[in-house]
Amino acid sequence: MENAFETALGLYRAGRGAEAVAMLRALADHRPGEPAVLNLLGVCLHAAGQTDEAGTALRAALALAPDHAEALLNLAALRNGAGRRSAAAACLRRLLVLDPGLRDGLRLLGATLSEMGDLDGAEAVLRRVARLVPDGIEERFNLAATLCQTGAPDRAIRALRQAIALRPEGAFAYGLLGACCLRAGDLDAAEAAYARALRLDPAAADARHGRVRVARYRATARAARSGAGPDGLALRGAFATASGYSHMARRLIEALRRRRIPLEILGLLADERWPFEPLDRPVRARALLNVLIPMAVERVPGLPTVTFTMFEGHPIPPSWLVHSRSSDVVVVPTRASRRAWIARGFPEARLRLCPLGIDPESGDGAPLHLTLPDGRPVAEIPYRFLNVSDFIPRKNVDGLLRVWLRATDRRDPACLILKLAIGGRPHGRTELADLVRRGEAATGRRLAQAAPILLVDAVLDEARMNGLYRAATHYWSLSHGEGWDLPMATAGALGLGLIAPRHTAYLDYLHDGIAHLIPAGTAPATRPYEDEPWAPFHGLDWWQPDEEAAVAALQAVIRKGAALPSAADHLRRHFTWDQSAATLLTILGGLGLAPRPEGA
Template identity: 50%
Template sequence: MSDLDPAIALYEAGRPAEAAVKCLALLETGSRDADTLNLLGVSLFATGNGDAAVGPLEEAVRIAPAHFAARSNLALLRQQRGDWALAETQFGTLAVLDPAFRLTQDRLGAMRQELGDLDGALRALTRAVRLDPVSGLAWFNLASVRMLAGLFEEAMAGFRHAIAEDPSGVLAHIQLGEMLLRLGRVGEASGIFRRALRLDPASTGAGNGLARCGRYRTMTAAAGMPTGGVAIRGPFESATGYGHFCQRIIRTLQGRTSHAGQRVPLEVIGINGPEVWPGGALDRPVPARAVVNCLIPLAVEPVPGRATVTFSMFEATRIPPAWRRMSESSDLIVVPTESSRRAWAEQGFPEERLRVCPLGVDPVQPGGVPVLAVPGGRLVSSYRHRFLNVSDFNARKNIDGLLRVWLRATAPTDQAVLILKLGRSLGPAARARLGALVRGAEQAVGRRLAEAAPVVLVDRLLTDEEMTGLHRAATHYWSLSHGEGWDLPMTRAGAMGLGLIAPAHSAYLDYLDEGSARLIPSSVGPARVPGESGFYPPFHGLDWWVPDEEAATAILTGIIRGGDRLPSARDRLLERFTWERSADRLLAILDEAGLR
């Protein structure tokens, strides 16, 4: 029995804290061997102390460079902490130490997928399948990345391999069914979903897939009816940007009439299948020649006998290659702005199959102003300049740049406050990331947040009425985003009469100009993650826009201290960008293409 065996027994018994104590006692005796350091590292990690686990694992690898377990654990820890370059180095060394170890390639592929490097993930996972061609999991992982890469036929073959190796795999059956739906093969998909339900009668994914198959078969049967209607599929139940514009388009189309004065027949299908439109019975088959998908290309499912129209958008200078491949199944791609049209065209999508249909601006609704207070208790309403930003908490929204500009442009004595509405709710991990962004901004500028005008954080899901109230609490709306497909909060703010400050790029240039907003000069640059060298995963290998922070600082300073009065975008937005115009333009696009 070795000295380490008691610690191993404690770890295997689910008592990692005690195992760590045993390891530390052994190390204090001067026995600094790689096995003890490795066990200490994994024990500390199992107790939730990842920071402390790094040192022992790194020391174990230095002492014994060929120690496979220690290097593997260090690679996984680096991956879990988001230290991507260091993790990839460790995985690369593991592949050299044991080229036949499939799990190394699996983990390397998973990490590259997480980073958005789909080509790199495909290479690693293809090697994993070659190393172990009878592993259902290896085939499933490879097929999943093929799906994300828009390689639908190859993905379908991969899921079939996964099922052949593991016939009881419900998830592989569901994914195969969804691949078949994305290729318009409804009958085959139905059979696969039924098989999945036999394996697991409680499977929601299989039940939803079968529901969509039923809807699509009914729609196909109605394809020979007299035409003139519109069928729309989208996430109308979700509190997302796509969900919002999908709801608005549907509600507006409900009241539209044809040139002959007849109501436009309308059918609505939810993203999952079983959803029913809450505003009335719009779930029956209607005489429509096309299905309009208010979705990203990955989620589009062609309906046999009907044309496929994808109403989508993108926030970089061009779409990813995967989106280009997925878009091939669409007869038309409809986008809300010229910026998104160029994004498809720049990736080589045929311009004759691209159309622009601007979205609408929500009408101003009644709503109370929320009572907000800054740290210390002073009411937000008492400040003369109240800047609002509503953003999902991700790298594209450039929250770190927003904070840097606020630190440079403001002081505690200014009559200014920033209301920052981030995400739907921020959990502990997101709050930790936000804290890191704040510290990074403070370090970059050389000032602490306490030395700037106050910031009020709102991080809970708001109703539509509450969101209107939040806009009423502000005098200005400010974005420093790296790219937008539309920016619904910005257009809502403009319609309510707030002064607008926006970067001069992407969607903003379709509905704002120097006569209606203060525009921030912007350049084009790689879509990087703040503080890291890697790409923001959804934009791997792509460019987006980088707003000029000095110019933004000057604009804010001019408003706060110079009394710069911003022009109003209200009339421009409310006259040119209504949901009625948007719905009429969509109908015109379908008519011009012979799809209604």
């Protein structure tokens, strides 16, 4: 036994930790009071893939020696890898009380806080590391990368230049510097940074796209100064992707073109092309309209920056406020978003309200033919509830499943059509299966006891999406917060019965006469079934729909035939994309930035 520990340590250092587990177990039984043995056992168990047992061994080591630095660091790394970042951060803070200058502990704490979404906390820790290691390349670069998210561009630019001075051959750092310079509106500095990145790595896609944007912005600025042609509008958005912002940008472009507004369309990368007519030629733009989140906004010298965006919680995160300040005006679609910006300290005078539109334009499109897992056609089920969501915690899919399990029985004439965007996630179905298991445990009901659920995770084009809406009788959401919820608005415009929480965007286009609104309180924004904060909403609250009321609402429809007047007429009359475009043009006109229609 005397040399067993050294032998086990040698195996671990040689990358053969799994082979040392049995030896260390025996040693721990023979000498149970030695934390170093338990610490090494925990590390080797982790290497062998036995994560739970590794945690037990590391906790046992700390029970014997609460100040054991290696065990604290190893337990923090283990918890971080398991997604328990709050617990990992607690370990690291305890470790840093013992050794305030521990470089590895500080670096891991900074990374952990960043992954938690505590960007301000991460910045403070990474600044501390950079002071301790003034010539540390990785430390400087980690700080710079965090500042790109949290700070005004000038702070990130300074930190990046310091990191580049220590390692001038890094192409990625130059690409990041170029992006920060674009946010600051410094085209010359951005061009120089991207050019340097491409000399170091000719295949650097971000730098290549960045240079395209620099060239487009130069042309846009020249055209705006030219004085020739009608006043128009430059619009930048992710119109070529499948996101909600992309859909919003496409609809606004279409509505503005119906009004013959001269547009120059700039994609997220800048080399995307509008598919229906050439809209990549510069116009004499009065402003640059960014249909994007504030962190993605870039500025064109000489043009006012208008940002059309939204947020689903209250208030906006601190980083959103910092990035919003680079915009002259922020346009939001709902009163809840407006309150979220004001509550964080954004000037009320620089906020404008412009509701979005709906998409009922498919007219008499046929319902999508769907079949339940047991082979029955969905169309034969009298009550067909639809939910269309990204598979993220904010959409409260876990709450939907809990309520469905509690509210329905397999003999009920109902089904749930769950359209989830999990196709791009390699473990999406596994994560959903885990959520179902947790829902079953929480409710004491098995999935087989409830009315059937049909998962639709294929990517559908707009025609098939409208067919999916038409295959349902009701649309139901238990979201924790919405900037708009286009699927809900579209479903209502197509005549589906609506069940929604009484919060955020829903209160701007629904009311009790046309929808069943479920009471909702506020609660910390955490991941399903965990106390861990959901990173995008770190430190914020969101809305928690009343699940008892949701159960009652579903049962009233399914078992009592409860009905509400249709929302279709209200939504079609008051929320169209043409009305949204008209409101946007009125806002621009009030700012002295109104474009003129062609031929006017």
